[in-house]
Amino acid sequence: MHAEAFDHPPFEDDWADQLGRLSLGWVTARDDQGLVGFVNVIWDGLVHAFVEDTAVAVRARRRGIGVRLIATAREHAAAAGCEWLHVDFEDHLRDFYLGACGFTPTSAGLIRLR
Template structure:
């Protein structure tokens, strides 16, 4: 089966809410992702297989040099096939094309090999305040 990747691709809010719930382990919400990403994001990448959303990543930005990876999601049934890596590759390429100078990401410790070894991110000092 072929996975298709689309920058700023169309998606259904129900599909992304279900994918988010699966990825982050919570009940599906009824968030309006379409309005949110169109209002606040540089773009996003949708991965589809047989018309079904199997992956997603949001690329927020500051309107200038900095882009931020948020909500990297791959359906449980589609994991370990390189989909997350390709989502990040497309996001990186498009952020570069938009003349961003930096692409930031934060992640849980268990994802460190994926982001550093596979996707090419470099460790940096950073700070975080839990709100």
């Protein structure tokens, strides 16, 4: 589903191993046909959590699944003691994250490594 959501070939690495090592947790959504949504939450081990890899299967989009994934991720991060939930995103997702999910715009820095 990640490859479909982000328009790239499937990765060769062990995705489950990465999740286990780097994640605070993850949230999934399923229907009678299987997995339709996923969001990964990573953290700094203290008070900052970060939304990564929010994905909803093409066949399940526009049904509020992504918003519910983020809401559940927010609840779990707060329960883990995090004080902040961060996200970065491409401009075409601005309405989703800032409007539908309730994130506040901030100034942030970024350096492209590759």
